[in-house]
Amino acid sequence: MADHPVDEKLPALKMATTGLQHVAAMYAGVVAPPLIVGAAIGLTATDLTFLTGACLFTAGLATFLQTLGVWRIGARLPFVNGVTFAGVAPMTAIVASTEDKSDALPIIFGAVIVAGLLGFIAAPVFCKTVRFFPPVVTGTVITLIGISLLPVAFGWAQGPDPAAHDYGSATNLGLAAGTLVIVLLLRRFTRGFVKQIAVLLGLVAGTLVAIPFGATDFGPVADAAVIGFPTPFHFGAPQFQLAAILSLCVVMVVSMTESTADMLALGEIVDRPADEKTIAAGLRADTLGSAISPLFNGFMCSAFAQNIGLVAMTRIRSRYVVAAGGGFLVLMGLCPMAASLIAVVPRPVLGGAGVVLFGSVAASGIQTLVRAGLEKDNNVLIVAVSLAVGIIPITAPEFYHAFPQTARIVLDSGISTGCVAAVLLNLVFNHLGPRDRDAHDVTHPMETGEEITGVPRAPAAP
Numbered sequence: 001m002a003d004h005p006v007d008e009k010l011p012a013l014k015m016a017t018t019g020l021q022h023v024a025a026m027y028a029g030v031v032a033p034p035l036i037v038g039a040a041i042g043l044t045a046t047d048l049t050f051l052t053g054a055c056l057f058t059a060g061l062a063t064f065l066q067t068l069g070v071w072r073i074g075a076r077l078p079f080v081n082g083v084t085f086a087g088v089a090p091m092t093a094i095v096a097s098t099e100d101k102s103d104a105l106p107i108i109f110g111a112v113i114v115a116g117l118l119g120f121i122a123a124p125v126f127c128k129t130v131r132f133f134p135p136v137v138t139g140t141v142i143t144l145i146g147i148s149l150l151p152v153a154f155g156w157a158q159g160p161d162p163a164a165h166d167y168g169s170a171t172n173l174g175l176a177a178g179t180l181v182i183v184l185l186l187r188r189f190t191r192g193f194v195k196q197i198a199v200l201l202g203l204v205a206g207t208l209v210a211i212p213f214g215a216t217d218f219g220p221v222a223d224a225a226v227i228g229f230p231t232p233f234h235f236g237a238p239q240f241q242l243a244a245i246l247s248l249c250v251v252m253v254v255s256m257t258e259s260t261a262d263m264l265a266l267g268e269i270v271d272r273p274a275d276e277k278t279i280a281a282g283l284r285a286d287t288l289g290s291a292i293s294p295l296f297n298g299f300m301c302s303a304f305a306q307n308i309g310l311v312a313m314t315r316i317r318s319r320y321v322v323a324a325g326g327g328f329l330v331l332m333g334l335c336p337m338a339a340s341l342i343a344v345v346p347r348p349v350l351g352g353a354g355v356v357l358f359g360s361v362a363a364s365g366i367q368t369l370v371r372a373g374l375e376k377d378n379n380v381l382i383v384a385v386s387l388a389v390g391i392i393p394i395t396a397p398e399f400y401h402a403f404p405q406t407a408r409i410v411l412d413s414g415i416s417t418g419c420v421a422a423v424l425l426n427l428v429f430n431h432l433g434p435r436d437r438d439a440h441d442v443t444h445p446m447e448t449g450e451e452i453t454g455v456p457r458a459p460a461a462p
Contacts, residue, residue: 005317019324021200030082054230057333058298062289063326075282078322084302109294110238111248116291127280139368142265144390146362153354160347172348179206179352206349270317309357378429390418
């Protein structure tokens with residue numbers, strides 16, 4: 001019996017190039033949190049480079065846990081793990097409230113360790129929420145994942161620094177558009193292996209095109225050291241403060257919610273639906289990876305949704321490909337010069353490729369919704385309201401500005417709020433009350449009593 005595509009081991013060259021493509025897709029997301037937090041602390045350039053390399057290294061370790069698995073740890077799906085962006089706001093808040101900035105990272109690391117261990121213990125219970133994720137819920141959440149990521153691509157397309165004079169310039173947008181066109185042409189007119197690594201080739205081509213425009217900076221390569229190791233507790237032994245621990249425990253709950261949704265999405269895409277056992281194993285990998293990460297000066301780890309788009313687009317479903325990507329992340333953490341090669345890719349070029357990657361996630365969600373029974377009025381309402389709730393933080397970022405910062409950790413995540421809304425609405429409309437109530441509704445939500453086609457219902461039998 002042939003192996004499932006998820007367990008397929010590809011030839012070495014194909015494994016390496018497609019694994020590198022995963023790294024390219026998620027690199028900016030991994031390095032952004034340490035750069036933001038490090039800048040808030042006021043780290044030197046040397047320490048900032050060290051912190052970034054440490055986050056790459058720990059992302060690779062967490063990816064190994066998730067893809068290869070140990071015991072009951074790891075979903076064993078093509079799942080990339082890295083630093084979760086959900087923790088950036090509370091971590092910067094911790095930095096702001098710490099008088100001696102040299103204590104900020106040890107306090108953060110202590111909170112991450114506790115939150116990771118508590119999450120690991122809670123994983124078997126948390127995974128039981130899978131029964132609350134039928135296709136109408138998972139399709140909505142997958143769509144929201146893609147929609148939530150698209151603004152990231154649009155931001156990259158404009159440039160790396162919003163304060164720069166060329167942010168959003170015709171040159172930057174042109175480079176993004178050119179990269180997008182290159183990826184689309186490769187996907188349309190090539191076949192086989194070349195078609196599968198279209199995003200990687202597009203990034204290389206876009207970077208080369210950007211050289212004459214002065215958008216490609218090779219300085220990071222020249223300044224980077226060849227060998228480096230994230231020395232354990234480089235910034236000091238972890239400190240444990242209750243307020244910081246509570247704050248990052250909330251982030252852990254948000255992260256576990258999003259990871260559950262991501263695993264369900266990926267399971268649909270690779271034709272290996274994620275059951276309770278798989279989700280529990282995946283959450284253990286997330287949380288254990290987070291608990292171990294501070295040992296090597298890294299932050300909380302979580303699944304990276306943008307790589308789901310890459311799996312959906314390339315149809316390369318092997319978990320060993322993503323494990324190869326994890327290997328590259330570890331090497332980058334050990335070799336700063338190698339890490340700097342990815343940093344050479346201009347942000348607008350990443351933005352152009354991101355449009356394809358993140359849009360593919362949204363498209364996968366729509367495909368799931370097609371199978372979700374949208375001919376039923378209840379399901380249409382669930383999708384409509386959940387999408388609206390999930391899009392609020394995207395279209396109106398300050399909508400929840402009057403809420404406490406702890407609450408905003410959840411509310412400012414469109415994926416989390418949309419997911420909660422979809423689960424609750426599904427319970428209310430499809431589970432509570434008479435089981436046969438409105439079971440055959442096929443009405444448009446705004447036209448009670450008429451079918452979506454506009455044809456009136458047949459009169460009820462006397």
